[in-house]
Amino acid sequence: MIKETVKIQMDSGLDMVAMLVQIANQYDSKIYLQDAKHKFNAKSIMGMMTLSTVTCDEIEVVAEGTDAEKAVCHIAQYLRSEAN
Numbered sequence: 001m002i003k004e005t006v007k008i009q010m011d012s013g014l015d016m017v018a019m020l021v022q023i024a025n026q027y028d029s030k031i032y033l034q035d036a037k038h039k040f041n042a043k044s045i046m047g048m049m050t051l052s053t054v055t056c057d058e059i060e061v062v063a064e065g066t067d068a069e070k071a072v073c074h075i076a077q078y079l080r081s082e083a084n
Contacts, residue, residue: 002068005060006076017048023078029065031075042075 010016024031024042031042033051035058041047042061051059059079063071 001062001064002072003060003062004072004076005058006079007058009080012051014049017045017051020075020078021045021048023074024071026074027063027065027067027071029063029068029071031061031063031068031071033075034060034062 021043033040033042033048038051040051061072061075061079063069063075065071
């Protein structure tokens with residue numbers, strides 16, 4: 001299992017969520033985003049829509065599987081970007 005805490009640098013919204021789900025679905029690993037209270041399936045558009053984040057919130061990206069390291073790296077990089 002690979003984990004990385006990420007400080008989100010972009011505005012949350014439907015565009016951010018849709019792109020995040022697209023990125024997550026490029027990988028075979030199970031991928032989750034979790035905060036202090038909740039765990040969200042990064043491959044589920046409905047699950048990710050319930051994720052309420054704002055700029056500068058921190059979230060943990062967690063992945064388990066054969067390409068977990070690449071998945072976490074890619075998603076963390078996306079969440080740190082300042083443009084949608």
